[in-house]
Amino acid sequence: MRTAPTDEATKDDLHGRIARIRRSIPRMARATIDRYIAASPLYTQTAVPEHLHRESAHTVRSMLEVCLRSVTDESIDVSDTMRENIERGTERVAEGLPLREYMRCWQAGFDVLAEELERELGTDHGLFWFAFRRAHTTFDRILREVVSAYEIHTHDLIAAQDRNHAPIIDTLLRGDEWVFDDPNSIPAEPSIMLLHIDDTPAERSGDRNARSLAATRKVRAIRAHLARAVPGLWLIDVRPRHARIVMHPPIGALDLLAVDLARVSGAPVTIAIENATSITDLPRAGTTAAEVLDIAIRSGRTGTVSRMTDVALAHHFAHPSASLPVLLDRCASLRSRPDLVHTLRVYLASNLDRRATADTLTVHPNTVDNRLNRVRELTGLDVHITAELLTLAVAVSAATDESDAEADHPQ
Incomplete structure (x- = not known):
């Protein structure tokens, strides 16, 4: 050599x-x-x-x-x-x-x-x-x-x-029994955590193989971070658009978890958590967590960890009742105007501050005024009158934006 x-x-x-x-x-x-x-x-x-x-x-x-x-x-x-x-x-x-x-x-x-x-x-x-x-x-x-x-x-x-836990989670959320190899591993009072996961930019572009690869990487990144950041994980099922985790009651705050998951995966994440009193209470907890997650998404709480205490008022507004169809009927004309629904939602989230609403929507404050006036013209409900504002809040809580694009481009 x-x-x-x-x-x-x-x-x-x-x-x-x-x-x-x-x-x-x-x-x-x-x-x-x-x-x-x-x-x-x-x-x-x-x-x-x-x-x-x-x-x-x-x-x-x-x-x-x-x-x-x-x-x-x-x-x-x-x-x-x-x-x-x-x-x-x-x-x-x-x-x-x-x-x-x-x-x-x-x-x-x-x-x-x-x-x-x-x-x-x-x-x-x-x-x-x-x-x-x-x-x-x-x-x-x-x-x-x-x-x-x-x-x-x-x-x-x-x-x-x-270790794919999806079938076990499905069974427990249906209320069926599952025989575990190690009964001592079952949390006495389990918590269920649901994630809504948006697409990364790479999942919305390129060819099919590139999108599939991006989704695989996102799932792996989220799963790995959950394993590191959340003590007491028991069952976990992570998919490209959603995830379900059953765990021991969380130790410490999880407030930054959604932010951290978005950072490691490149996709916005919204999280809902609900505690169960026992393994047999998981169906109820799963249903509640799903409702919390739905409200969190629709109320703009993406990037947060939400519990029922965080969305209780919106949940009450949107929860089915004999009065809900009556209230929604008064706002029926808004169904074809997702831009107005979106503006109302931001206006409420901004504590009725028209300038803060305009900043969030990146429009002029006068545009916010014009849209709120249009709401009054269509529904007869004025945001400056408390009872009528609450009726509109019910409609906003129950409504689903048809698309971000429509909301950002008013008719």
């Missing part, structure tokens, strides 16, 4: 050439991804996941950087330097990417690096082979880390799939 150059001039020459190659790393990473796409049977030019040109290219750049640095720096900690990239790369496991395909991309990256080393150092065979061997030794160490992480994550994914 060629030993390290001892002549200072040769060392300086090697450092200078490696530095020139490192400046080409972005180009080399792009070439790697292009070469991988061309060689892989999984992709065509019209069905290339976005992550290949984003996360995967970043991982390749990191690998190239570490391999090149190791040529002139034996002290580099490969495991620590590449840990984040390798952990991120294990997301390919969740996509069902075979290990051989995953390794194909890594190998393409080193092939590009070897060609660049030969182009820069090929005139000095001794220097080239020294650099190549150093880089290849580092690459082998990276691959060992990659394979180990991939296999561990595969086992974890299989275990997580085996």
Whole structure:
């Protein structure tokens, strides 16, 4: 094996050439991804996941950087330097990417690096082979880390799939019995937590594969954060648009949980919690939590954790009763005007402050006045008269915006 150059001039020459190659790393990473796409049977030019040109290219750049640095720096900690990239790369496991395909991309990256080393150092065979061997030794160490992480994550994914609690939660919320292997694990007074999860931007764009990948990543991020942040989890079922968690009574405040979940997943999250007096009380608690969540969503409490105490008045307004149809009939003309319903909802949430309402809606205060006047013209109900305002509040609590787009673009 060629030993390290001892002549200072040769060392300086090697450092200078490696530095020139490192400046080409972005180009080399792009070439790697292009070469991988061309060689892989999984992709065509019209069905290339976005992550290949984003996360995967970043991982390749990191690998190239570490391999090149190791040529002139034996002290580099490969495991620590590449840990984040390798952990991120294990997301390919969740996509069902075979290990051989995953390794194909890594190998393409080193092939590009070897060609660049030969182009820069090929005139000095001794220097080239020294650099190549150093880089290849580092690459082998990276691959060992990659394979180990991939296999561990595969086992974890299989275990997580085996722990799918959806059927158990379905059974308990119906009030049916379920035989548990460990009866001592059952919370004496369980709590149920329901999540409404919006789409991430990536789920609303790109091709079907990209949207599916984005949804998978979101679910994994939410599930992982719940496991870390919520003590006493018992049963958990996370889907792209909703989640159900049955747990021991929460220890401490969960006020920031929705904010934290939105941060890690990239999607707005709304949460409702209801406590049950026993395992047999879960059907009642589940129904109440669903009602709380529905009201929280419609009343603009996205990004919060809501309990019945937080939405009791709105729940009372919207709860079915003999009087509710009568009150709703007085506001029937608002059904075709989701923009007015939305304005009323924001006006109430802003404590009847027209300027705060205008700021939230990003309109002029006069526009708010015009819409409230239009409400009066359509319904005969004036927001400045308490009894009539309460009638409108009932209608707003019971109504569902037809779409954000319609609400933001009045007729």
